Amino acid sequence: MTGLWATAAVAFIGLAGGLAVGSGMVAFLVVLDIIPRLAQITRSYDRIHWYEGAVVAGAVYWTFADFFDLRMNATVLLPGFAGLLCGLFVGLLAAALTEVINVLPILAKRLGMSRYMLWLLMAMVFGKVFGSLFEWLIYHG
Numbered sequence: 001m002t003g004l005w006a007t008a009a010v011a012f013i014g015l016a017g018g019l020a021v022g023s024g025m026v027a028f029l030v031v032l033d034i035i036p037r038l039a040q041i042t043r044s045y046d047r048i049h050w051y052e053g054a055v056v057a058g059a060v061y062w063t064f065a066d067f068f069d070l071r072m073n074a075t076v077l078l079p080g081f082a083g084l085l086c087g088l089f090v091g092l093l094a095a096a097l098t099e100v101i102n103v104l105p106i107l108a109k110r111l112g113m114s115r116y117m118l119w120l121l122m123a124m125v126f127g128k129v130f131g132s133l134f135e136w137l138i139y140h141g
Contacts, residue, residue: 020127027107029055038092 029035035052039045064070072078108117 017127017131025059034092 035048035055036045038051039048104121105114105117108114108120113120
């Protein structure tokens with residue numbers, strides 16, 4: 001019976017974490033209008049579906065790569081190219097953040113959670129801290 005409760009707890013925590021990260025990423029992309037802004041900057045608005053498809057395909061691929069522990073035997077060039085693409089992605093997100101820094105207040109206002117802003121922030125902070133401590137000390141310790 002203990003194994004069943006442990007499995008249910010792990011499934012619940014995994015689902016809750018996935019929902020939090022996924023909804024945060026979607027809200028981040030939607031509130032900041034990252035994809036339309038990227039299409040506007042590159043003057044390729046007619047290819048906006050390619051950008052959206054790339055974001056979805058990347059998320060799905062890396063989810064499966066993480067779940068099934070996919071490994072690649074590659075030369076030095078492939079990880080370097082992947083690092084370049086990851087750096088471009090992080091750079092675009094950082095540039096978007098500098099344009100609109102108030103993502104959480106806007107999200108809280110739209111969801112009608114303005115009164116609970118402190119609780120929302122503290123839940124995110126403590127979730128990140130406890131998740132990191134679990135990863136460093138227990139899971140990979």
